[in-house]
Structures are given as structure tokens and as C-alpha cells.
Amino acid sequence: MQPRLSVIVHGRNVQGRIGACLDALTAQASEAFEVVVAAVGASAQEVAAGRPGVTVVPLPEGADDGAARVAGAERAAGRWLHFVHSKDTVPTGAPRTVADRTAELPDGVDVLVVDHVRSTWRHQGMPSPDGRILARQGRRDLPLADTPDLLKVTPLLGNRVLRAGFWRAHRADLAVSDERFAAHAALLDAERVAALDHIALNVTELRAQSLPTGPPERRYEVIDRHEALLALAMDRGAGPAPLAALYDIMLGDCLRVVARERLPDPVRREFFHRAARAAVAWRPEGHQHPGGLEGVRRRLLEEDAYTKYRTFQTLNRRRREARAALASRKHKVGLKVRDLRYRRELDRPVDPDLAVFTAYWDRGVACNPAAIAAKAAELAPHIRPVWVVSAANVPLLPPGADHVVPGTRRYWEVLARAKYLVNNVNFPNAVVKRPDAVHVQTHHGTPLKRMGLDQLDYPAAAKGLNFHSLLERVDKWDYSVSANGHSTRMWERAYPSRYTSLDHGYPRNDVFHSATAADIRAIRDRLGVAPGKRAVLYAPTHRDYEAAWTPRLDLATLADRLGEDTVLLVRGHYFYGGAASPLAGLRRSGRVVDVSSYDPVEDLCLAADALITDYSSIMFDYANLDRPIVVYADDWETYATTRGVYFDLMAEAPGHVARTQDELTELFTSGAWRDDTSAGAREVFRRRFCEYDDGRAAERVVRRVFLGESEASLPPVTPLDQRTPAPTPEEAL
Structure with a gap:
């Protein structure tokens, strides 16, 4: 059967990256697409050889990218072609999504424009600026004259998927080594263009210092490229809107070269003169320059006024430096005024009944602080709670919740006068620790990954962290809440100071022992999970070495394999955009539910029959429910090496571990996800990490901190064997 899509990986093995590209593609093999590797040089061919389902086209070392694309396309059998450079990768699920979208396109559509992310040596998965343009076009397929903004999409051939017949008809324009020319030419040559607001390419931007440099005079090629594109646009009868867009792109690119690139002044001056000639020669009739500074720059370019421009x-x-200095002075004056008011409030007595609560950098009423505040209202009603909440999250507060917005006058007043300050992160550096105030650090998870000072040896985790300031904040803590002995030891190691550890359990986990069958039925009803359906919560964690979310599972395929009786509750931030996504139908049918912004997360745990996670601390909380947990660890070695971990999760997991999506699927389809081996691993895990979580953690914290009761008088921790977790969804029926 002819594949709908051919993914053509082309080029040499740049910095040894082709292996990662092929690993990503072969791990998601499907009948919908094939993989063709046009490998330049022995190194690339050696990596590509022997991979199942991959067609390798060997090319000599000197072949350029254009020749590689031609060779790969000649061997490709797909109706559509996706050219991927060997240094780049394809995200999980993207080939199937692209193949499905191309299958829907009518005849006459030649190009499908897709979104991408960028990765550098420092950050992974940074979003592109193209999403809004693609989203605006939506499902329509149009001639370029009706959608000229597509010319502003980042000029990469890898974010244009081409119909095979179209490629053959316009190979002379598309097979050139200059990828930027080919990317624009693809749109100019196309009869109609469609868009897909979905990330189908991860572009690796190589460090400039690692690339060979040519003579500075090669920058003249920028002008040559744009003039050739404008000539092509006129030859194709593109119309006034695309011509105007290309003209604006040319001027923008030329001015960036002049302003930002390090060129010898004679080369910069000559570049400016050539760009000026092109600007005059190709200016569309009636074209208007933008206003403001950009308009001035463009007029100076057209006048060829290099000295004036400089x-x-x-x-x-x-002028920018002066404005920045003025803003800095105003900021410093504002800080002085704030400090004066704050210091004045600090001279007033502490209010013994005032408590300030905040969670997750002022996100709202959540986590351990919320559970403590709720229990304090019951056991210590004299305490007046005030929540610190960002302006954006104020509308999400419960009705009647007293709150302050960071930076306001009352904010500093309550911070200065409160007896109790409760947070699951840290208060700002400017907050003064008064001798008679009590700071409670509740934390917000059990540490698998390295924390605090233990991050010193892990740059990916420690980026931007000032350890001296961190320790100054830690020194303000009076109490540190812990869920288990492991956490207590790690907190004392990572945050060394004189605070008292409260080995009382996590207050937010009390609900896992107090929730009733009616509560669980109500939560599932709110989530749209029908009675009798199996709900699986998928909650992966963030990678410090990634700047944005990178999908690790093909959810459409997983949902298909798990069947119609399974609902996937997905707590991530990568839902495939657009109605063309293979997840769209699954979402409409309720088989995949995006719970990324659903709070509280404890409700999701109560609603789920099982948890799939990777290295998220949610596994420690979920274990309190004594329900199956499956760890999906496709990049454990990378995570452990870059982030640092306190123990080997692969050897001490709370259930089965899957290293590939096929292994994960097999665990659920075979029933192994809830077998005796899983239960045994979970039992060991619970004894270690659910040590103090017995349903009375909030009570112990409130009695100890707010009521001043002695440690010995607090309710003792109930042994694990004597606890009764909330009923499972099956029991709740």
C-alpha cells in the first residue's frame, strides 16, 4: 500500500545528530508514512544502515542539501514529501498527524505549512512565532494571493510538506541548496496552500561558533536571494499582496544584516548600497512604508544614505540607553518608596491572628497551604487568612476570599504585620523575617530530582538560581513540612538551616483518606468520565533542559490501542492544535480529556483508576490511594544526568516501568498494569514515601503551628496497614 507521507531525512551527520532524528522516527513507525534517508557521507550512512523500515540512499561526502533532497525524493513512494534535515527531529505523533491531514486535502493543494519548535545547545522546544499565522488560516486551503501572511512563516523547507507531483514539477526551484529560497519558492509555485497549526518539526539551531565561516562578502547573497524571489513572484503572477510581503521581508532581512551582523565596515557599506538599489528597483507601486523608527530606517535605505543611517x-x-536609565531611576525611586512604607509597617506590632498564605508563586488557593488554611478555619477560627494572588488569578479565587495582589500597598502591609506566613515555595527576598513572625515552608512534592544546593553540579537545573539568595530565604523558615523521612533528610541536606522539620505528612494528601464514593462520582461526572469507564491519568513532569513542552507519547495511537472503554486524562501542555488533529475526534467523544488547567490535581488523582507518569512527584501523592502506577521513562538517563536524582527510580519504581510506547501499551492491554508484581512494588514504595500521610497531616500542622501544641500531644501517625484510602472509582460505583 502506498504510504500517504514520505519523511525524507537528508544531509550529512552534522555533529552526530542524525541518530536522534532516526530514533524519533523509527520509534513511531506506521503504515501511514515511510522514512527515506538520503545520507551524505559514510558517517550518516553507517548510522542509518540496518534500521528496520528505513530506506537508505547513500550519497558522496560532497553532495549538498539540494542534491540530497533530489536523491531522497526519487526513492520516496509517498504521495506527500516532508523534508527533514538530519540535524533536526520530528516530535512524537507528528508524522501520523501530518499524514492524516494530507489525506483530507483536496486535489489542487500543493503545500501544507506546519508549525515547528526550536532547540539550541541550551534550551529545547522553544515555540516558533508562526502559530498565530497558521491558526488564522485554520482549515481553509487558499491560493497564496489570498493568504500572503504565510510568506512570513519561518522560511524552512521542513515546515512545508509538499505534494510529490508538485515537487517533481518544480524541482528546479525546490532542490536548490539555499533552503530559504526553496521555502519561499514552494509557496510561490503552489496552486493552493493549506495550513496545520501543529508542531511537526523540532529545528536544531547549531551554535554559530561551531559552524564554518565564509568570507563576509557572502552576505551579498541575501540580496541576490530576495531579488530572485521577487522575480519568481512576478513570473508566477503572484499578485500585489505576495509581492508586497516579499518586499517587506527583503527590507527587514537586509536591515538586520546591516544593524546586527559583525561585518567589516567596507563590506557593510557595500551591502547597504546594494540593498538600497534593490529596494528602489523592486518597490511595488503604491507601497507604503510603516510608521515610526522602522519607516525611517527603510526610507534611509531607499535614499542610499549610509552615513545618515549609521x-x-x-x-x-x-535614546534607548537614556530611556532605560530613566526607567531604572524610576524603578529605584519606587523601590525606595515601597521600602519606606514597608519599614514603617514593620515598626508596628505583629498581628497575632493574621496569616498570609500563598502557593505556586501566587497562583491561588492550592496545595498544602490551602489544606492548612481550611483546617485552620476549623480548628483555629481566630486566625484571619489573607491569600497572595497574582492579578491574573484573582478571578479564580473562591468567593469571599480575602486577598492581596503582589506589589500593592496592602500586600506589603500584610506581609509586614502577619504573625504567620505560609508558602509552598518562597517569599520574595525583600520580605523581612520578624523575630516574632512564623514562616512555614510546606514544599509541594517529594523530591526525586535534586533540589536546593544539590543542584550546584547540574547546570540545566540550576540556571538562573542565586544560591546565596536562596539560603537567605531558607534562613527565614521556622518550619519545614515533610511527607516522609526521605523528604526530611533531603530537605535538610538541600536547604541547610535551623528550621524545625514537621514530620506530619502533606496536608494536601489528607483528601486521599477522607474522600467518599459520592465525592469520586461527582469528580468523574465533572470531568465527563462515564460510569464504568477506566480513567487513566497521564501526568508527566517538566524537563529543565527543555524550554517548552515536548510530547513524549502519541496519544492518538495510545487511545486507539487502549480501546473505547478507556478515558485518558492528560495533564500536560501540548494538545495537538486544530480540528485536523487525530485527537480531535477522541476529544469530542470524551476518550481524551485535557485536564492541564484543572485544579485541584487531587481531584484528578481521585478520579483515575491508574496513573501514568515519568518523574513527576505526583507519583508519591497518588501512591496514597494504593492504585496502580506505571512509570513511562523513555529518557531516564538524560533526565537523571541533566537534572540529578536522589535515587534510581528504575530500580525502585512504584509499579511497572515502560521505556517505549509499545511497552507502555502492552502493560495495559495485557492487564499487567495491575498485576501482583505491580502491587508488590507499590507496597514497598508506599511504606517508604507515604510514611506520614494518614489523612491527619493538616490537623497536626495547625495544632503545632497555630495552636502551639507540643509535638507529643499531636495525633500520632496511623500505621500504613491501618489506613483506609478513598474508594477506587470501581468501588465508588
């Missing part, structure tokens, strides 16, 4: 550039830089 003077303007210098004056503008000085």
Missing part, C-alpha cells in the same frame, strides 16, 4: 542608528541606541 548616525540615526547611533542616536537611536543612545
Whole structure:
């Protein structure tokens, strides 16, 4: 059967990256697409050889990217072609999504434009600026004259998927080594263009210092490329809107070269003169320059006024520096006024009944602080709670909740006068620790990954962290709440100071022992999970070495394999966009539910029959329910190496471990996810990490901190064997 899509990986093995590209593709093999590798040089061919289902086209070392694309396309059998450079990768699920979308496109559509993310040596998965353009086009397929903004999409051939017949008809334009020319030419040559607001490419931007440099005069090629594109647009009868868009792109690119690139002044001056000639020669009739500074730059370019332009550039830089200095002075004055008011409030007596609560960097009423505040209202009603909440999250507060917004006058007043300050992260550095105030650090998870000072040896985790300031904040703590002995030891190691550890359990986990069958039925009803359906919560964690979310599972395929009786509750931030996504139908049918913004997360745990996670601390909380947990650890070695961990999760997991999606699927389809081996591992895990979580943690914290009761008088921790977790969804029926 002819595949709908051919993914053509082309080029040499740049910095040894082709292996990662092929690993990502072969791990998601499907009848919907094939993989063809046009490998340049022995190194790339050696990596590609022997991979199942991969067609390898060997090319000599000197072959350029254009020749590689031609060779790969000649061997491709797909109706559509997706060219992926060997240094880049394809996200999980993307080939199937693209193949499904191309299958829906009518005849006459030649190009499908997709979204991408960028990765550098420092950050992974940074979003592109193209999503809003693609989303605006939506499901329509249009001639370029009706959608000229697509010319503003990042010029990569890898974010244009081409109909095979279209490629053959316009190979002369598309097979050139200059990828930027080919990317624009694809749109100019196309009869109609469609868009897919979905990430189908992860572009690796190589460090400039690692790439060979050519003579500075090669920058003249930027002008040559744009003039060739404008000539092509006129030859194709593209119309006024695409011509205007290409003209604006040319001017923008040329001015960026002049302003930002390090060129010898004679080369920069000559580049400016050539760009000026092109600007005049190709200016569309009636074209209007934008207003403001950009308009001034473009007019100076058209006038070929290089000296004026450089003077303007210098004056503008000085103007920016002056504005920045003025803003800095105003900021410093504002800080002085704030400090004066704050210091004045600090001279007033502490209010013994005032408590300030906040969670997750002022997100709202959540986590351990919320559970403590609720129990304090019951056991210590004299305490007046005030929540610190960001302005954006104020509308989400429970009705009647007293709150302050960070930076306001009352914010500093309550921070200065409160007896109790409760947080699951840290208060700002400017907050003064008064001798008679009590700071409670509740934390918000059990540490698998390295924390605090233990991050010193892990740059990916520690980026931007000032350890001296961190320790100053830690020194303000009076109490540190812990869920288990492991946490207590790790907190004392990572945050060394004189605080008292409260080995009382996590207050937020009390609900896992107090929730009733009626509560669980109500939660599932709110989530749209029908009675009798199996709900699986998928809750992966963030990677510090990734700047944005990177999908690790093909949820459409997973949902298909698990069957119609399973609902996937997905707590991530990568839902495939657009109605063309293979998840769209699954979402409409309720088989996949996006719970990324659902709070509280404890409700999701109560609603789920099982948990799939990777390295998230949610596994420690969920274990209190004594329900199956499956760890999906496709990048454990990378995570452990870059983030640092306190123990080997692969050897001490709370259930089965899957290293690939096929293994994960097999665990559920075979029933092994809840077998005796899983239960045995979970039992060992619970004894270690659910040590103090017996349903009375909040009570112990409130009695100890707010009521001043002695440690010996607090309710003792109920042994694990004597606890009764909340009923499972099956029991709740």
C-alpha cells in the first residue's frame, strides 16, 4: 500500500545528530508514512544502515542539501514529501498527524505549512512565532494571493510538506541548496496552500561558533536571494499582496544584516548600497512604508544614505540607553518608596491572628497551604487568612476570599504585620523575617530530582538560581513540612538551616483518606468520565533542559490501542492544535480529556483508576490511594544526568516501568498494569514515601503551628496497614 507521507531525512551527520532524528522516527513507525534517508557521507550512512523500515540512499561526502533532497525524493513512494534535515527531529505523533491531514486535502493543494519548535545547545522546544499565522488560516486551503501572511512563516523547507507531483514539477526551484529560497519558492509555485497549526518539526539551531565561516562578502547573497524571489513572484503572477510581503521581508532581512551582523565596515557599506538599489528597483507601486523608527530606517535605505543611517542608528541606541536609565531611576525611586512604607509597617506590632498564605508563586488557593488554611478555619477560627494572588488569578479565587495582589500597598502591609506566613515555595527576598513572625515552608512534592544546593553540579537545573539568595530565604523558615523521612533528610541536606522539620505528612494528601464514593462520582461526572469507564491519568513532569513542552507519547495511537472503554486524562501542555488533529475526534467523544488547567490535581488523582507518569512527584501523592502506577521513562538517563536524582527510580519504581510506547501499551492491554508484581512494588514504595500521610497531616500542622501544641500531644501517625484510602472509582460505583 502506498504510504500517504514520505519523511525524507537528508544531509550529512552534522555533529552526530542524525541518530536522534532516526530514533524519533523509527520509534513511531506506521503504515501511514515511510522514512527515506538520503545520507551524505559514510558517517550518516553507517548510522542509518540496518534500521528496520528505513530506506537508505547513500550519497558522496560532497553532495549538498539540494542534491540530497533530489536523491531522497526519487526513492520516496509517498504521495506527500516532508523534508527533514538530519540535524533536526520530528516530535512524537507528528508524522501520523501530518499524514492524516494530507489525506483530507483536496486535489489542487500543493503545500501544507506546519508549525515547528526550536532547540539550541541550551534550551529545547522553544515555540516558533508562526502559530498565530497558521491558526488564522485554520482549515481553509487558499491560493497564496489570498493568504500572503504565510510568506512570513519561518522560511524552512521542513515546515512545508509538499505534494510529490508538485515537487517533481518544480524541482528546479525546490532542490536548490539555499533552503530559504526553496521555502519561499514552494509557496510561490503552489496552486493552493493549506495550513496545520501543529508542531511537526523540532529545528536544531547549531551554535554559530561551531559552524564554518565564509568570507563576509557572502552576505551579498541575501540580496541576490530576495531579488530572485521577487522575480519568481512576478513570473508566477503572484499578485500585489505576495509581492508586497516579499518586499517587506527583503527590507527587514537586509536591515538586520546591516544593524546586527559583525561585518567589516567596507563590506557593510557595500551591502547597504546594494540593498538600497534593490529596494528602489523592486518597490511595488503604491507601497507604503510603516510608521515610526522602522519607516525611517527603510526610507534611509531607499535614499542610499549610509552615513545618515549609521548616525540615526547611533542616536537611536543612545535614546534607548537614556530611556532605560530613566526607567531604572524610576524603578529605584519606587523601590525606595515601597521600602519606606514597608519599614514603617514593620515598626508596628505583629498581628497575632493574621496569616498570609500563598502557593505556586501566587497562583491561588492550592496545595498544602490551602489544606492548612481550611483546617485552620476549623480548628483555629481566630486566625484571619489573607491569600497572595497574582492579578491574573484573582478571578479564580473562591468567593469571599480575602486577598492581596503582589506589589500593592496592602500586600506589603500584610506581609509586614502577619504573625504567620505560609508558602509552598518562597517569599520574595525583600520580605523581612520578624523575630516574632512564623514562616512555614510546606514544599509541594517529594523530591526525586535534586533540589536546593544539590543542584550546584547540574547546570540545566540550576540556571538562573542565586544560591546565596536562596539560603537567605531558607534562613527565614521556622518550619519545614515533610511527607516522609526521605523528604526530611533531603530537605535538610538541600536547604541547610535551623528550621524545625514537621514530620506530619502533606496536608494536601489528607483528601486521599477522607474522600467518599459520592465525592469520586461527582469528580468523574465533572470531568465527563462515564460510569464504568477506566480513567487513566497521564501526568508527566517538566524537563529543565527543555524550554517548552515536548510530547513524549502519541496519544492518538495510545487511545486507539487502549480501546473505547478507556478515558485518558492528560495533564500536560501540548494538545495537538486544530480540528485536523487525530485527537480531535477522541476529544469530542470524551476518550481524551485535557485536564492541564484543572485544579485541584487531587481531584484528578481521585478520579483515575491508574496513573501514568515519568518523574513527576505526583507519583508519591497518588501512591496514597494504593492504585496502580506505571512509570513511562523513555529518557531516564538524560533526565537523571541533566537534572540529578536522589535515587534510581528504575530500580525502585512504584509499579511497572515502560521505556517505549509499545511497552507502555502492552502493560495495559495485557492487564499487567495491575498485576501482583505491580502491587508488590507499590507496597514497598508506599511504606517508604507515604510514611506520614494518614489523612491527619493538616490537623497536626495547625495544632503545632497555630495552636502551639507540643509535638507529643499531636495525633500520632496511623500505621500504613491501618489506613483506609478513598474508594477506587470501581468501588465508588
